[in-house]
Amino acid sequence: MNMEINMINVPDVPNIGAKMKSGGYRLVVITCTPVSEGYVVTYSFDKDYKLQHYRISVQDGVKIPSIGPSYGGAFVYENEIHDLYGFTFEGMTLDFKGTFIKTSIPYPFKKKEQTAPTVTVVNKEAKE
Template sequence: MAENIIIPISPDSLLEEVLKMKNSECRLVQICSTRTQDGYELSYSFGKDYDLYNLRFTIGEDAQIPSITNIYPTAFLYENEIHDLFGVQIKMISVDYQGTLYRTDKKTPFK
């Protein structure tokens, strides 16, 4: 039976938890951001077989989080998107478009 599991984590444990997913042979499915009253909620989703594991945490509006591109290189697209559209500060993205992945009328339209 397929499971959809939400795993609450702290922002400080992001890299450690992502590395556990990688070592468990999970694939990166998606990263998304949602605006909250005080900042953002981020969900990093990983799949293995038919199960979906979601690492979820919240950060303040001015917080910085580390990139996971050294573990999952394809995360650079998700991370650039979250930075460009929401203004989430992500450190050390391997391929950093520095706010130019999308051409939008308004800088960080979902901030």
């Protein structure tokens, strides 16, 4: 199983989609993963049962260009990532505007904000 992952920049996503389509690759999955700083979105393509992965690193609020123009079926992954993680994809072939997966709370897989400490530690100097 090929686990080599190529890092690319966010604006390059549509070009990679077009390149993979012209190379005869099929889109297997788009995966969003929280990491220590933000998230990574991985695009996995297959040709002759060999996987090729491309990955972008994104922060909250970043708008990701869609690969819908190259792969019409990408809308299921892009809408899903939008509904579960809160990322916006620009130029999707079918944009559900947040209603593809109906969840009781918005963006349930989004990283939870750092909770406030329950005890405030006041150092000695500050006390005096």
